[in-house]
Amino acid sequence: MSMTKNLTKQFKTQLINMEEMIPENHFLRVIEKHFDWNFIYEEVEKLYSKIGRKSIDPVVLIKIHILKFLFNEDSLRKTYEALNYNLLYKWFIGYDIDEKTPDHSTYSQNYKRKFCKLEKDLLETVFDKVIDLLVNWDCLDMTSVYIDSTHTKAYANKKKNHKEMKEIVVKKYQKELDLEIALKGLQEEDLTDEEYLEEVQKIVKCNEEVESEEVIGTKEVIVSDIDKDAGMLYKSDKEKMFGYNTSVICDNNNYILTTDTNGSNVHDSVSFYQSFENLCNHFDISEIDYFVGDAAYLTNHICKTIIDLEMIPTFPYTRKGYRKGYLKKYEFVYDEYNDIYICPNEKDLINTGRIDKNGYIIYKANKQDCSNCPFKNQCTNNKYKQILRHVWEEYKEMTNEYRHHLDVKEIYKGRPQHIERVFADGKMKYGLRKTYFRTKERVHRELTLLYACMNLKKFALHHYV
Numbered sequence: 001m002s003m004t005k006n007l008t009k010q011f012k013t014q015l016i017n018m019e020e021m022i023p024e025n026h027f028l029r030v031i032e033k034h035f036d037w038n039f040i041y042e043e044v045e046k047l048y049s050k051i052g053r054k055s056i057d058p059v060v061l062i063k064i065h066i067l068k069f070l071f072n073e074d075s076l077r078k079t080y081e082a083l084n085y086n087l088l089y090k091w092f093i094g095y096d097i098d099e100k101t102p103d104h105s106t107y108s109q110n111y112k113r114k115f116c117k118l119e120k121d122l123l124e125t126v127f128d129k130v131i132d133l134l135v136n137w138d139c140l141d142m143t144s145v146y147i148d149s150t151h152t153k154a155y156a157n158k159k160k161n162h163k164e165m166k167e168i169v170v171k172k173y174q175k176e177l178d179l180e181i182a183l184k185g186l187q188e189e190d191l192t193d194e195e196y197l198e199e200v201q202k203i204v205k206c207n208e209e210v211e212s213e214e215v216i217g218t219k220e221v222i223v224s225d226i227d228k229d230a231g232m233l234y235k236s237d238k239e240k241m242f243g244y245n246t247s248v249i250c251d252n253n254n255y256i257l258t259t260d261t262n263g264s265n266v267h268d269s270v271s272f273y274q275s276f277e278n279l280c281n282h283f284d285i286s287e288i289d290y291f292v293g294d295a296a297y298l299t300n301h302i303c304k305t306i307i308d309l310e311m312i313p314t315f316p317y318t319r320k321g322y323r324k325g326y327l328k329k330y331e332f333v334y335d336e337y338n339d340i341y342i343c344p345n346e347k348d349l350i351n352t353g354r355i356d357k358n359g360y361i362i363y364k365a366n367k368q369d370c371s372n373c374p375f376k377n378q379c380t381n382n383k384y385k386q387i388l389r390h391v392w393e394e395y396k397e398m399t400n401e402y403r404h405h406l407d408v409k410e411i412y413k414g415r416p417q418h419i420e421r422v423f424a425d426g427k428m429k430y431g432l433r434k435t436y437f438r439t440k441e442r443v444h445r446e447l448t449l450l451y452a453c454m455n456l457k458k459f460a461l462h463h464y465v
Contacts, residue, residue: 018091027460028070028092034137034463035456037063039129043122047114060093061107062126067092069430069453080104123445127259127452130459131282134255139459141252142283144290144314144411146419147275147297149268150426152447153434154230154242161225161232161242165218172273173301177359180391221265229440231263244435244443247271248451249279250422255458256451257283261444268296276305290314290411292419300359303395313399314412327379332387336394341387345373349387360388422454430454 022029037059044058067089068079083089083101095101115122134140171177222232230242243264249257258278262271272293279285291311295318306313332349333342341349341363347370349363356362365385370376379385390396402408426432430450435443 016097018087018097021087022091026088027457028088030460030463031456032092034459035130035133039125040122043118043125044115047117056102056106056110057094058110060095060102061110062122063093064089064102065107065123065449066126066453066456069450070457072429072431074431075436076107077104080107121445121448123449123452127448127455128282130452130455131257134455134459137459137463139253139462140255140257142287144252144292144414145249145257145279145288146251146292146415147247147249147272148294148419148423149245149247149271150423150432151233151243151245151264152432152443154224154227154244154264154443155434155436155438156224156226156230156242158224158232158241161222163220164223166221167218171301177301177391181355181357181359227438229263229438229443231265233264244440244447245271246432246447247275248419248422249275250419252418254418254422255455256422259444259448259451261440261447263440268294269299269302272297272302280309285309285311290408292411292415294415298396298399300390300392300396303399304392307395307398312402312408314402314408315399316412317400317403325378327375329387334389341389343373343379343385344375345369347373349385355391356388359391361391363387363389426450426454 040059040062064079068076073079224230224242233243234240245262245264245266247260251257258275260271260274288311291306292314295316298315298318303313331344335342339351349365352362352364354362367384370384435446437443437446
């Protein structure tokens with residue numbers, strides 16, 4: 001057989017039907033069939049004039065942005081360039097093969113001049129509409145939900161930074177904690193009339209319907225000169241970068257239910273509250289049996305929040321904070337009936353009745369018992385042993401008890417196949433590793449659309465008919 005050489009390729013004029021060129025089983029066809037884009041017209045209608053020259057279809061602008069994530073384009077500019085020769089892209093936005101496509105600046109200018117004036121961000125509305133589609137098709141399995149966060153590299157040079165003093169705001173649950181402390185204080189038997197009245201006034205203050213962000217101090221943080229909202233992330237002793245931390249909750253079918261964005265210096269236990277509030281506001285949480293997270297969410301108040309809503313917190317056990325060679329707190333037995341701790345030497349640690357501002361009750365051992373104790377060198381360097389017990393400690397203890405249940409063990413084993421798989425897909429297939437946008441608002445807008453595209457593509461791949 002002789003070798004063929006096409007040195008000069010001859011092209012011939014043909015009549016092309018773009019509808020016939022797109023495969024019937026392509027996921028974009030499923031998206032076009034099942035997802036109704038008309039809500040975009042309703043959202044932006046008030047931003048356009050009734051007269052004047054025709055604008056570019058706002059649905060086209062949103063579809064192009066969605067193509068960027070669906071096909072993991074490096075930037076929106078490259079997506080617009082690909083529109084000139086990619087027939088699949090043109091078919092999706094409804095353009096003919098010879099029709100001139102919009103310029104990349106069109107989208108940014110529309111957002112700057114029009115879309116940013118909407119009460120709710122347009123890309124967040126797209127996310128909500130995708131969720132509505134999933135609910136209508138009964139795609140969600142809310143038996144167990146999974147929470148975690150991942151880091152996205154910010155568009156900022158880590159070497160260009162400075163230090164600032166940042167205000168420390170009270171915890172979101174501080175009023176609830178103050179109320180619990182005040183109620184505990186009323187249970188004391190030896191209160192004077194003035195002390196009793198003071199505790200009652202604390203309870204009244206805690207019940208006031210006033211939202212306040214009280215500043216309780218300051219701390220020094222590293223701030224980027226380029227993107228002030230990004231937080232410094234220390235990946236190791238030598239490696240560091242500015243980034244954003246995205247907190248995500250997904251269901252048992254790996255569909256993303258909520259997303260929230262903060263700087264990388266915000267701890268998961270802090271970002272939990274906004275994500276959980278979004279979950280409660282948009283979904284029927286009575287369907288949730290198990291709430292799954294890693295050790296970062298194992299705090300007294302988070303456990304209380306979940307258990308009070310009749311969900312089972314599915315968290316791992318952690319032993320952080322124990323000194324090597326010393327007795328652990330769990331080696332001291334808590335007697336709930338008598339409200340005392342019993343040490344390994346079978347001596348009692350008595351409730352002193354004092355509660356600090358963070359909600360910890362102090363239990364104190366007798367000096368004489370400690371001085372004669374054979375375990376003193378493994379217990380404390382002080383004259384007597386003290387143990388702190390939080391006013392909501394029983395909720396964490398309940399969570400640790402759930403950990404031994406067979407159903408909870410099986411649910412937690414599936415965590416890598418759910419929430420961690422979501423982040424793996426996002427970074428490998430959708431561009432979650434880094435962002436080319438700055439400020440928390442713009443990054444959150446982009447990441448919200450990214451997760452909406454993940455949901456939309458998963459739906460399409462599982463609903464081809």
